[in-house]
Amino acid sequence: MASMQNIPKTMKAILLHEYGGSYRFHDAIPVPSHLDDYDVLIAIKSAGFCHTEMLVRDGIIKAKQLPLIPSHEPTGIIVAMGTKVSHEFELGDRVGALGCNHACDQCPDCLNDQPLYCDEYCATGITINGAFAEYQKADSRWLVSLPDEISFEQAAPLMCAGATAFNAIEKCALKKGEILAIIGLGALGHLAVQFAKCMGFKVIAIDNRQEPLELVQRLRYSPDLTIDSSKTDAENAIKQINTLHSSTKYNYPGADATLVLTEPISAFKYALAITKKHGTMMAVGVPREPIPIEFYDLIFRDITVKGSLLASIESARRMVKFVAQHGIKSEIKIYSLEEVPNKIEADQDTNKRLVESEGEIHHHQHRNVQYGRPYFVVLLAAFSSLGGWFFGYDQGVTGGVVVMSSFKKDFCIGLYGNASVCDLPVGTLPSDYRRFLVLYTLLYNVGCFIGAAFISSSVAEKFGRRAIIFTASFLFLIGTSMVIFPPGGSKKIMILILIGRIVEGTGVGCSSFACPLYASEIAPTHLRGMLSGFMQMTIVTGLFLANVVNFLLRNHKWGWRLSNGIILIVPITIMIGIFFCPETPRWLFKKKSRELAEKSLKRIRKTTNVTVELDAIADAIQEEGNQISIKELLTTKKMLQRLGIAIGMHVLNQGTGINP
Structure with missing residues (x-):
């Protein structure tokens, strides 16, 4: 046996102390x-959590000891x-191991080269200690060598x-082409x-x-083909399946084989119903009740019903090479x-594979992402950040235009006919005009809140990141037009302008969400901070620019209208240009398909080598499903600290007065 002198005496591990605990x-x-002679000691890098672990924890499958x-x-x-x-x-070899250890070598199964079915073998993590630890002992006869193309996390x-x-x-x-x-x-x-798609079969996914x-x-x-069995009965499912058959009179209705990978009895009934005559139903899921199989299916329809248990070591090694x-x-x-x-309790009801890895949460397989040439993504980020121009410009222009003589002429002198009244200190201005000035600023901020809180996220999620950028620009264009084009001198016009200020603010609120979101989702990780910061610039x-324009137009007869209107060239430019920009690969992957996301990513990166980054995007989207509840956010010490830091930074940032 190889020396173990450099291996520590103790290790970190997860233990189950009692059933139901x-x-x-x-x-x-x-x-x-x-x-033992055939054993190896594995320094665990990653280990999976399976449904079987839950059966052991609940005492349905008994361990030899706790x-x-x-x-x-x-x-x-x-x-x-x-x-x-x-x-x-x-x-030093990279390996994985099936959960079988030390079959008896004497029973008929072992003597017929089927040790997987030996009644006496020890099952890792079930009857003997498993892999939720830093080290695990394993039977080398059930080892699988891992190629470099497969990370430990993906292999588990x-x-x-x-x-x-x-x-x-x-x-x-x-056979290839069968269903x-x-x-x-x-x-x-x-x-x-x-697996089935890569083997050349026509695949129907049902859940x-x-x-x-x-x-x-x-x-x-x-x-x-995908079928929602909660909405499609077996008869209609068969009609959909038949569309995949080649047009020949020799085809039987239904699937050539059905594979049941879940435990509800209804799934087995559904599988039998959609399996063609002389077809095969393969049972893998472990129901807690007997599977009802009618004699009619076995005798008159000649359905073959089989079960499948794990895999032989030869099959497992073929599988790993196939995956790579x-x-x-x-x-x-x-x-x-x-x-x-803590995480197992939260995730035990999900359909995703849970993998535990040593150290911090990470994805080793995405460290060597190749991002291609950056010039196009920088150009896209710079273009999307143009929304910051009308954001900042409108913030800066407002304080200057309300004191311009042209503004007073339209909304104070035009109503009261007395210039001296309109030059009084704010507290002594006519009440209607003073109220108009307050609402002119206040309603803009109300619009900003509406856009950022209620419109931007829903539009961005449903229609895409480009859609919310277009929406922000369109709303700002409409709102600003409502403000600058109507003539002054009427209270009705003042009401219209105030409505325009709400619409204008809504566009700005949407842009504050949309522009950095677009930049961050197209940016490679090493440039994400810089490109997301373009909008602040x-x-x-x-x-x-707002202050410069206000100064230059302060005495012009149309000064306040021109100051507000000059910036309209920016949203018009964005509304046209956004149609020439690609949608973010992240949104396309999440809402459309991997193929469209890949096409977009290749265009952005100016390279065809995007598979690894696309996989990283897929994993990141998957991890988003692991979100904590509001209760956890407000009651967990670690999360409260993070929440406090995030809120505190924003409060202190706004408190400086940098963002007027």
């Missing part, structure tokens, strides 16, 4: 010190080896979810969709939840070991 974090658990370290999806580096470990493995779910889905599809024994219906689009299902149905449509290898070859990705969330006890430029 919560997982607990420990920082001084003994590192496994005894290795406390128990959970997780049967380990990946990491070999740091010690037993004396009989195969020469194909060496110290493959050790159970991936292996199980891949093996089940292989056991369906379909596979996959029911249940959780951790196994979204991988099964990608009764909207979120996983939308998720699989965003995958690089998306299904040919096709660039298949798992949808995952990543947490540090210390966070696992245009805001202060607008403030400066």
Whole structure:
């Protein structure tokens, strides 16, 4: 056995102490010190959390003893080896391991080369300690070498979810072009969709939840057809499936095979109903009740019903090479070991694969993103930041125009006919005019609030980032036009102008949200701070220009109208130019498809090498689903500190008076 003298005596780990209880974090658990002949010690880099862990925690599957370290999806580096470990493995190798350990080697299954079905083998994270720790002992006969193309985080779910889905599809024994219906689009299902597509099958993805149905449509290898089983009964599902068949009289209605990767009994009934005559239903999900199978399906429809358990080591190794070859990705969330006890409770009902990784939350696989040439993205960010010009300009121009003689002539002298009255101190001005001056500024700020709080986010999410930039410019154009074009000298006109100020402010509020959002979503990470800050630069430029223009036009007979109106060239320019700008890849990926996001990203980066960055975007979008509740935000000490810092910075920033 390789020396373990450089390996620490204790390690961090998560333990389950009692059935029905919560997982607990420990920082001084003994590192496994005894290795049998075929064992290796793995320094864990990432480990997956599977539905089976929940069954063990709830006591439905019993461990040999408690406390128990959970997780049967380990990946990491070999740091010690037993004396009989195969020469194909060496110290320092990147590996994953299936959850099987030390079959008996004596039962019929072991003697017939099917140790996976041995009744005596030990199951990692189920009957013996698993991978939610810094080190784990594993049986080298169930090791899978990891190619460099697959990160530890991406590899972890493959050790159970991936292996199980891949093996089940292989056991369906379909030919290329045949139809596979996959029911249940959780951790196994979204991988099964990608496997089946890359194997050349026509794939139907079925679930009764909207979120996983939308998720699989965003995958690089998306299904040919998605069906919401909560809205589509089996009869109508078959009609949709039949559209994928080639037009020949020899085809039977329905899917050639159905793969059930979930546990509700209704899923198995649905699968049997949509499976064609002489087809196959493959059962992988583990229901808590007996599966109802009618004799009619077995005898008169000749349906073959099979089950599939994990995978042989040969199948698992084929699967890992297949994943690397096709660039298949798992949808995952990543947490540090210390966070696992709290996060598992929050995420146990989701359909996403949870992955625990040592250290901070991170994505190793995205460190080598290539961003291409930056000139176009800088140009796009500069263009989008033009919205800051009319933001800053309008902030700066208002104080100057209300004291111009041309403004007083239209709204004070025109109404009261006495210039001396209009030159009095503010407190002694005619009440109607004084109220108009107050509302002229106040209602603009009301509009800003409406735009930023109620319009911008909804338009940006539903219609896209370009849409909200166009909307902001359009509202500012309309609002400013309502202010500068009507003649003065009438209280009705003053009311119209005040309405225009609300519309104008709404446009400014929308631009304050839209422009930095667009810049940040198109910017490469190393330029994001600078490009997102372009708008602040245009805001202060607008403030400066407003004061210069006010000074130059202070005595012009149309001074206040020209001062307000000159800036209209900016929203007009934006409204035209935004149609020539690409939509952000992030929004396209989230709302449309991966293909459209990829096309946009290639245009922005001026390179075709965008796959890694696109995967990073996909993971970031996935992580957004892991948002905390308002209650957690207001009651968790760590989150309260962050909230206090964020609010405090804005309060102090505004308190300086820099932003008038």
